[in-house]
Amino acid sequence: MPDSCKKKILLGMSGGVDSTTAAALLLQAGFEVVGLTCIFINNEESRRSSEDAATSCAQLGIAHEELDCTREFEETVARPFVDDYASGLTPSPCVSCNARCKIPRLIEAADRLGCELVATGHYARIACLTSNGRYVVKCALDPSKDQSYMLSQLSQDQLARLVLPLGAMTKADVRAQAQDWGLPVADKPDSQDICFIQGGYPEYLVERGLTAQTGNIVDLYGQVLGRHDGLFRYTVGQRKGIGLAASEPYYVIEKRSDTNELVVGFKDHTLIDSLLVEGLVWQAFEKLEEPTECTVKLRYRSQAVACTVKAASPGSPDAVASGIQVDLVRPQPTTAPGQFAVFYIGDTMLGGGMIAQVGHRLWEEAG
RNA sequence: UGGCUCGUCGUCCAACGGCAGGACUCUGGCUUUUGGUGCCAGCUAUCGGGGUUCGAAUCCCUGCGAGCCAG
Numbered sequence: 001m002p003d004s005c006k007k008k009i010l011l012g013m014s015g016g017v018d019s020t021t022a023a024a025l026l027l028q029a030g031f032e033v034v035g036l037t038c039i040f041i042n043n044e045e046s047r048r049s050s051e052d053a054a055t056s057c058a059q060l061g062i063a064h065e066e067l068d069c070t071r072e073f074e075e076t077v078a079r080p081f082v083d084d085y086a087s088g089l090t091p092s093p094c095v096s097c098n099a100r101c102k103i104p105r106l107i108e109a110a111d112r113l114g115c116e117l118v119a120t121g122h123y124a125r126i127a128c129l130t131s132n133g134r135y136v137v138k139c140a141l142d143p144s145k146d147q148s149y150m151l152s153q154l155s156q157d158q159l160a161r162l163v164l165p166l167g168a169m170t171k172a173d174v175r176a177q178a179q180d181w182g183l184p185v186a187d188k189p190d191s192q193d194i195c196f197i198q199g200g201y202p203e204y205l206v207e208r209g210l211t212a213q214t215g216n217i218v219d220l221y222g223q224v225l226g227r228h229d230g231l232f233r234y235t236v237g238q239r240k241g242i243g244l245a246a247s248e249p250y251y252v253i254e255k256r257s258d259t260n261e262l263v264v265g266f267k268d269h270t271l272i273d274s275l276l277v278e279g280l281v282w283q284a285f286e287k288l289e290e291p292t293e294c295t296v297k298l299r300y301r302s303q304a305v306a307c308t309v310k311a312a313s314p315g316s317p318d319a320v321a322s323g324i325q326v327d328l329v330r331p332q333p334t335t336a337p338g339q340f341a342v343f344y345i346g347d348t349m350l351g352g353g354m355i356a357q358v359g360h361r362l363w364e365e366a367g
Numbered sequence: 368u369g370g371c372u373c374g375u376c377g378u379c380c381a382a383c384g385g386c387a388g389g390a391c392u393c394u395g396g397c398u399u400u401u402g403g404u405g406c407c408a409g410c411u412a413u414c415g416g417g418g419u420u421c422g423a424a425u426c427c428c429u430g431c432g433a434g435c436c437a438g
Binding site for chain 2: 016018081090094095096122147150190191192193194201235236237238239242245247250251252270300333334335336338339340
């Protein structure tokens with residue numbers, strides 16, 4: 001096939017083993033590949049990553065570009081991250097980043113560079129449903145690396161142009177392939193933690209202007225057990241760091257912003273059986289028409305659990321127009337408002353949204 | 368002030384006179400493109416002073432401290 005007939009694809013490259021191997025796979029599949037490293041944060045690590053990507057691209061014989069995304073990242077990820085914490089939520093910056101910063105910037109650059117498609121090194125697959133022509137994300141074949149959760153907020157327009165070369169591979173496959181091809185980043189450790197924060201996130205929030213407001217730690221009956229040093233340092237479901245000794249470990253059950261109280265309880269009290277989810281992005285269909293039995297991931301890297309989703313009851317004072325009610329078939333350990341609930345049927349993602357509230361009907365009714 | 372009970376890791380509780388153990392907290396590690404969970408590991412204690420005993424957290428005396436009942 002002559003070069004002029006090859007499909008041109010723009011690959012987001014972090015400089016890590018995944019995206020670099022993805023580049024080699026796309027080349028092998030016959031694409032004309034351009035590597036693009038987005039700079040989200042202006043620091044040493046970003047520059048090193050970009051250099052790693054450039055080195056790999058040179059070795060693979062493909063073009064490499066660098067794109068300054070610091071302003072967009074600040075507006076769409078970093079600032080909302082701080083604002084969310086300030087309002088008592090526990091944000092999921094990676095989910096937001098993919099949908100609002102990384103993929104949009106990639107597509108924008110692809111248009112500029114004349115690339116029909118874009119790609120990333122995520123472990124997930126994309127499919128087009130024959131029934132309605134909609135694009136969906138499917139789980140990676142390797143469930144232990146599945147990153148579909150992180151792509152739950154992508155729009156149809158974005159999915160239509162996205163290619164995920166690693167969706168059918170295991171991490172071991174990827175490393176072995178990278179070794180075989182002698183890629184320089186074959187042994188680079190996996191990334192982890194929030195990419196834009198070096199130390200602890202509470203310190204980051206303080207640097208960004210949040211002020212620690214000390215307040216009471218109370219139990220479910222309102223009894224004061226101790227003091228906390230700023231609600232933003234805690235997240236619902238958290239065990240470590242509360243500093244209270246009792247017969248059993250305490251967990252954070254709720255953060256009450258209005259009274260600046262941290263509510264704690266024992267493990268049984270962390271169980272929830274319903275959720276209110278807002279800001280939904282549906283992929284498998286345009287709109288939730290009727291109550292649907294499916295599964296839901298309440299957090300990245302957890303098994304999806306059985307549930308029923310339906311429009312939030314209009315009578316409920318908490319109902320939001322775009323919100324849905326999720327009833328869990330079995331009680332689950334709680335998760336924090338601000339996190340994402342992502343729905344699946346089998347290995348096909350339906351869509352997902354932000355958790356606004358969690359419900360513990362079980363023990364609330366029991367008193 | 369009479370009478371009773373009790374002082375053990377940071378906290379709560381164990382240990383027939385025989386290597387002071389557990390839970391929680393805390394610290395560290397593993398896991399991980401979010402927070403958190405989970406798993407593993409580790410640190411830390413017999414209130415002070417005498418005595419009995421081969422040997423004392425344990426028995427005796429005493430000081431200090433805490434709680435309860437009296438008045």
